Amino acid sequence: MSYQIQLQADGQTFSANEDQTVLDAALEACVSVPYGCRAGVCGACKGKVVSGTVELAAHSAEVLPESAQAEGYTLLCCARPKSDLVLDVPKMEQDPNKPQKMPARVARLERLTEDVMRVDLQLPASETFSFRAGQYIDISIGDHEHRSFSIANSPEREGVIELHIRLVPGGKFTTHVFNGMKARDILRIKGPLGSFFLREDSDKPIVLLAGGTGFAPLKGIVEHALHVGIKRPISLYWGSRTPTGFYMHGLAQSWQSALSGFRYIPVVSDSRPDDGWTGRRGMVHEAVLADFADLSQHEVYACGAPAMIDAARRAFTQERGLPEDAFFSDAFTFAAPPPPKD
């Protein structure tokens, strides 16, 4: 059975089968809606059901508590239509880049820390892969399984995709990356995906908030900003448990002289007396709270663990006046039992 879905903001319509999610149906119809994890964890695809009914699959109660469901909110990535629907979701400009599937060759492996590997993928010369800085790809690891990774370079570096992959204890794919993957291996990828990318039609100052390898898509965004000569002030806050976690510290420092108005603030959460760290300490989002009394005229781009994203979203919007629609996030998810993004 198929249903008609209408977006209230601009009247766009598309159809969805009752066995597919509203998000999958929108992407299939090339209708741009906000989304990130596709697993009910990040909250990027939250919208309101204005009319009609949906069936909601398992999701994080943090991003969509029962009280929000009672008010009609839903997650497009977890909602299957049970009738025709009218939805209120933030309006998105059309993504010019349709996700494609293609092979990619491992061109380079570089161990950045004990548990972070840089993997550069070479794309086929016959294919054009266009994306926006900050988006991600899926890597297929079986007939129906994939892992998602943010693209760490800017689109201006053509034909290459750089990934920063953290070793997840017990993670099937990441263990393979660290123990078995070799240069010239062929992977199957799909992308670009996600609505986490720099809004270039804005002139608001930018706060970038990274936890661990959440630095990756923000690196892509900064490199793109450097390429286009962006004039907006940018403050990059990078949180790590230990100082060794800043695996591209020198690069981030170098952006301060390369881009006027750029500030880099690394923040260590579990500093020990013997680690020699003399910089900021504490939770990375709290460093932003300490530095900004008012975020009402800013945009925030945050990538990291769901708990960090949730804490930042709540504090920035409730305590610093950041508009909800000026907080863009990409939350890590994991393969098992919580969802796929290792």
Ligand code: FES
């Ligand atoms: S919760 Fe739906 S895309 Fe993340």
